Amino acid sequence: MTVEVRHRRRSDARDNRERILAVARLAFATDGLDVPIREIARRAQLGPATVYRHFPTKEALLAAAFAEQMAACSAILEEGLAHPDPWLGFRLIVEKLMETHALDRGFARAFVTQLPAEAGFAADRARTLRMAAEIVDRARTAGRLRPDFVLDDLILALMANEGIRADDPTTRVAAARRFAALMLQSFQATPSRTPLPPPVRLPLPTHEIPHSRS
Template identity: 50%
Template sequence: MPRKVTHALRSDARDNRDRLLDTARALFSVEGLTVPMREVARRAGVGPATLYRHFPTKEALVTAAFEDQLRACRDIIDEACADPDPWRGLCQVIERICVLHAQDRGFTEAFLSAYPRAFTAAVGHGHMLEAIADLAGRAKRTGRLRPDFVPDDLVLMLLANKGLQTASPTARPAASRRFAAYVIQALTHGPHNTPLPPPARLATPEPGRGRARGREDRA
């Protein structure tokens, strides 16, 4: 095949992939992850075969679509862990991640539990959770973080923060920062603390959900 033709085909393939990712990000951000794959292809102006050639499953599409946000999350956590004051670092995680998640419904759904295996493999999702747990442990030892805090409380925070996505895009960052300030005050250890109910496991996928998703991925 002539070199110019080969280059044109590769360029077309890159353009199609970029257009699919841009379309997926826009749809997931507003409508969540329930958007069918064929709708992503239709909005991007390509056929379903082109979509599946680049992204065989919805898991692959979601992982690629949110790679930048995942990397931003990892950077936030890495910077916080490097802070010599672990309580200040944990507060920075809460403030910055709340704002990041308030802006994108699809990313919040994906991050919480929709595709845990893909996110773990993509940019160290498991590492991020372990790093937060270690940071929280160090913050407890300073006496600033209430001793009954558990990492799943951050999942609870993100679930509550997700409700801000119903507000106007311009209001979300300010509302999210205010919400984060309330969370930080609630987590601060002091004489006003009262015992909390037992923690709930919130980030574990439902049994059998992965098998069902295999059928949904090609919807």
């Protein structure tokens, strides 16, 4: 085998892997985590064997697909944890997590979803949740966060933020900022009535009403 052929095969393999990951991220973010490998392969216009050659298990594909989002989650939480003001650190992670999720629907999945265990990924997720719990505890101990607030409430807010629907990314981010402000006011031990970001007009979901049979 010539050097040129080996180089081309390596390049094709890299391209296939990136295509699989791009398709998988979009599929998992829009259709949930139950999308089968065969469907991922079909959307990537590759054979299932090619997908399995790069990712021997569904768990390996999930972990690789969400690795970038998990790293982004960790960076935001590290920034919040490093903030000298416990409440401002908590506010920072709520705002940034929601804004980032508005641009990448797969983002929150890495934070709120218990994915199947895969080497490294489960440990990273556990570390991320520990940092979030510490940020919550600091803000609560400082008396700024309501005493009955728990980490599950933060996850609930992120899951609710996932319901924002708009084709325009700028609109989604603006809506996420307003939603974050509303949530933060409700999370405070003593709610303040600071002005909210401007309201955002979102498209309402439409459902076809079936015709009744006469």
